[in-house]
Amino acid sequence: MRKGEATRERILEVAEASVLAKGFGATSIEEVITEAGITKSGFFYHFRDKNELAHELLRRYIAEDHRILDELFGRAANLSDEPLQAFLIALKMLADLMGDLPGGHPGCMIASICYQERLFDRRVVTLNREAIESVNARVLAHLETIAAVHPPREPVDLAVVAEMLSCIIDGGIIMAKVTGDPARLAYQILAYRAFVKMLFAAPARDIPPGGVPSRQSSPAAG
Amino acid sequence: MRKGEATRERILEVAEASVLAKGFGATSIEEVITEAGITKSGFFYHFRDKNELAHELLRRYIAEDHRILDELFGRAANLSDEPLQAFLIALKMLADLMGDLPGGHPGCMIASICYQERLFDRRVVTLNREAIESVNARVLAHLETIAAVHPPREPVDLAVVAEMLSCIIDGGIIMAKVTGDPARLAYQILAYRAFVKMLFAAPARDIPPGGVPSRQSSPAAG
DNA sequence: GACATTTCCGTACCGCGGGTACAGTTGGAG
DNA sequence: CTCCAACTGTACCCGCGGTACGGAAATGTC
Known part of the structure; x- marks a missing residue:
């Protein structure tokens, strides 16, 4: 049940680091999922598309700011x-x-x-x-x-x-x-x-x- | 001879407008060449890759600025x-x-x-x-x-x-x-x-x- | 414990765009 | 006419975003 939550969190952390380091466009999903140790389908289970990833990333970033x-x-x-x-x-x-x-x-x-x-x-x-x-x-x-x-x-x-x-x-x-x-x-x-x-x-x-x-x-x- | 120069200029103008409007990542070469009325090969004759286009675009933009x-x-x-x-x-x-x-x-x-x-x-x-x-x-x-x-x-x-x-x-x-x-x-x-x-x-x-x-x-x- | 359901993730594939290979065309010089 | 060089078109490869679909593992119900 909460295993998915952990995976989702891991995706967000990996993605955030990559986006801040290289920009959003240069951050590929394939790279993120490799780093996070999952597959594409796992990613798209947690996020409908890259837009949703951006939205979540932005939400976290803003909240922290x-x-x-x-x-x-x-x-x-x-x-x-x-x-x-x-x-x-x-x-x-x-x-x-x-x-x-x-x-x-x-x-x-x-x-x-x-x-x-x-x-x-x-x-x-x-x-x-x-x-x-x-x-x-x-x-x-x-x-x-x-x-x-x-x-x-x-x-x-x-x-x-x-x-x-x-x-x-x-x-x-x-x-x-x-x-x-x-x-x-x-x-x-x-x-x-x-x-x-x-x-x-x-x-x-x-x-x-x-x-x-x-x-x-x-x-x-x- | 100078026809190529004109083509190159046209590419740059089309690309510049698109980049400023939508960003560099969202500007596709295919779109640029369609707008400029040439083909892909024509583009890559004038520019080695997208990097070189960016470089030229930036040079022009800076000079104008x-x-x-x-x-x-x-x-x-x-x-x-x-x-x-x-x-x-x-x-x-x-x-x-x-x-x-x-x-x-x-x-x-x-x-x-x-x-x-x-x-x-x-x-x-x-x-x-x-x-x-x-x-x-x-x-x-x-x-x-x-x-x-x-x-x-x-x-x-x-x-x-x-x-x-x-x-x-x-x-x-x-x-x-x-x-x-x-x-x-x-x-x-x-x-x-x-x-x-x-x-x-x-x-x-x-x-x-x-x-x-x-x-x-x-x-x-x- | 059988069974379906939900959660979670893997495999295979599509389409698009950057980039390459290579063939073809145009035009000027000899 | 021929050859070279500048220039352009066609066909293809591959990485990446995104989809279809299927399978495994956890969860609830009896």
Whole structure:
């Protein structure tokens, strides 16, 4: 009964590693089933087609991403009550996390699938969109909390600033992959952090009571 | 004699349109040759394999991109002698350009190929990297010129800020594709513009002679 | 324990697309 | 007319996604 569950899980793990390493198109089912120790029929018992595999893979990946992000922002919130500082700390931690991955970030599955969209059906694309919007919404909530305390220095749309983080991460992954230098992703996140800091950090005198301390140039936990 | 050249050109044009519309993996040679009015053998006379097609496509795409970028920065430089203003104008024009494309940006071929790298050989990947680095170097040169006049407000690595534009564009394209909203790319470029503006625009009193005019919130030709 | 049912996986095959082999055609130079 | 070179068409191979179908092992029912 639950033997099938284990097999299905094994397929997903093997497929995920392969997709992140080589891209979805370059991942052949034959290769996956060989690695997983089953046959084609076994695969197609668990997944109707490659679309369904992509859908499942994406679901897992997104869930894990959200978990990591939540945990990270949660930890940051514990380190500072001040929303801007907490956000900056979270970004620093995110940069560290991305930079510490051995061999660099495995690659963003969302982008990988985005560039293959014709291979997939609507459901996959929709899932993709919802995931992006969900992350953006989360970041936006943080930014709005920050903006309530620190009026932004430039008249920017906070939703755009929120989405910018997703752009930076996806773009940074591309830079890292193309140049073969994983650190670039981390640097980009830190650049975004500098942007947020400049945008909200008060120009010397507008600091609200109990707000930003004076040595705000590198307040994040190293 | 020159008939072959014309055929080769036709193949490239058809292939480019298809790749940008559907991605490289989803573009079949059979489809290309049908569209171009030749046969398979005709295709393989001009290109050793699909790798070589990708290589040529990428070369053309990169060359065109550089041309557009140069022309855009050149026009901007004609509109303002002040390097920061010229750069901001160029970014505004870039955002307008991206937003005006009917149906949105066709997709970044570099990113498209990046996520299929296993399908290609080293030469394609190398070309990819060089293109990115070339654009980054160009933008970096502008930023250094700017920084010589306007000391940056935050201690950032200008090379990272330069690369950030590439990240924003590639990431913005992904956002636009995933959400189906082409305007997002333009918004992201404008957000980057706000970042650059904040980074270099002097805080009210450090404006050099002949520098930034007071109504600097939207100085670009709209 | 016989029996059917569901779960799970194997074998054989199809169609499509990338790629090859090779034959044929066109056109210019001698 | 002949020969070479540039160019194109036909027939085929093979890997891969996907299907048809069948068999074994676990599970429920009496």
